Amino acid sequence: QLQLQESGPGLVKASETLALTCTVSGGSISSSSYYWGCIRQPPGKGLEWIGTIYYTGTTYYNPSLKSRVTISVDTSKNQFSLNLNSVTAADTAVYYCARQVGRGAWYFDVWGRGTLVTVSS
């Protein structure tokens, strides 16, 4: 059974970089059938798609975050990572990793439990 686990610091200082790692277990991140996505949810608010990566390294980003976001993949570790730089309090959120069903489908069928990241001033 495929599982995703987010990991990273729960507290980040304003203006610094938020770095999260998503570890995939029970399946291969190199599967040609799937992409891998990052989604966030500020406390008490709705979901926001951050970006998506394919195992080859191809990436797609939310235009509103594109200038600050980098998603990368390490197939040897079955992991993908999110970097969000120049963070502010508005970036405080629960960050989720999720598996995105392959080309043409564009939905998330397996989600991690999420991790809360708080940006402090």
Place this chain on the structure above:
Amino acid sequence: QSALTQPASVSGSPGQSITISCTGTSSDVGSYNLVSWYQQHPGKAPKVIIYEVSKRPSGVSNRFSGSKSGNTASLTISGLQAEDEAHYYCCSYVPTNTLLFGGGTELTVL
């Protein structure tokens, strides 16, 4: 990119049916059959209940159904049950190669 438009809240009594709308534009919801719906209980990760407008993943109750007309997608829950009380989010493909969520709808089962 503004969020897709959903009602903030809906409610219904057990056994009734409710419908949640999700309005986009002719560039996203209206042009692609790539709308998905997610159910999220408090403190939990979202769970996909509908994809590609009207398809149900294995294991999802057939009380959940999806449809689309023009720029508006809809999620209908029939035979409402207490366990359906949750937040519901729609999501649509937006060219080129991006995704947009709705603002979310809180469903209360009276």
